[in-house]
Amino acid sequence: MDSSSIRLPESEIATIALSEGQLRIHFARAYIVKTMTGSVEQTLWWQAGDLILDGAEPTTPLPSGPCVCAGGDIEDNIYTYRDMIPIPLISRGHARCVLRCRAHETPLIATGHAIRLELHDVPKYLRHLRPGTNTSD
Numbered sequence: 001m002d003s004s005s006i007r008l009p010e011s012e013i014a015t016i017a018l019s020e021g022q023l024r025i026h027f028a029r030a031y032i033v034k035t036m037t038g039s040v041e042q043t044l045w046w047q048a049g050d051l052i053l054d055g056a057e058p059t060t061p062l063p064s065g066p067c068v069c070a071g072g073d074i075e076d077n078i079y080t081y082r083d084m085i086p087i088p089l090i091s092r093g094h095a096r097c098v099l100r101c102r103a104h105e106t107p108l109i110a111t112g113h114a115i116r117l118e119l120h121d122v123p124k125y126l127r128h129l130r131p132g133t134n135t136s137d
Contacts, residue, residue, distance in 0.1 A: 006049075006085040006117075007031045011069045013101065016062050016108065023056035023110050025099070028066070032087065032123055040131050045123040051085065053097055055113035060106050067101035072108075074098075076115060089117040 006027070014028035032045040051074075074081040075096035076089070095115035100107045 002034060002036050004032055004034045004087040005081075006087065007033050008069045008083045008085065008099070009071045012066065013063075013069055013099075014066050018056060018058060018062060021055055023053040023058065023097070023112065025051040025053075025097070025108075027051070030085075030119075031126075033084075033129065042129040044126040044129050046126060047119050047123040048121060049117060049119035051089075051097070052116050052118060053095055053110055053112040054115070056110050057112065058108070058110040060109045063101050063104045063108055065103075067103050070100040070102045072097070072099035074115070085117055087117065087119070089115065091115055 011027055011031050012029040013025060015024075015026045017024050017026075027049050029046045030049055032047055034043045034045060071083045073096070074085050074089075075094065075098075076091045077093045077095075092114045095112045096110070097112075097115070098107050098109050
């Protein structure tokens, strides 16, 4: 079995918008780590996409302009994903998003009743991530 997840630190956020109770975080370049079962190596890819929170109620101001993500938490009912977003992600129930952007002191914090991830186009391969090597971009 293979697994994939977005690595929030270093992922590039183009826009964050709230419209009619829907918070849409558009990643111009989300970094995806793919792992194949049984392998010690991983691969790094990038892909554009949107993290969508329905019934969104932000508790902090929305960051303006593009930013580079410094990390955060995605809460999906009883699960908390730290510094990553699992692929696929689509869920109803308690949802919460806490994202930190490098250029902003205050994190984006919002709650909602559903959360999903919509990826666009196809992922683009960057490189292999081997144990003991630097994984930053």
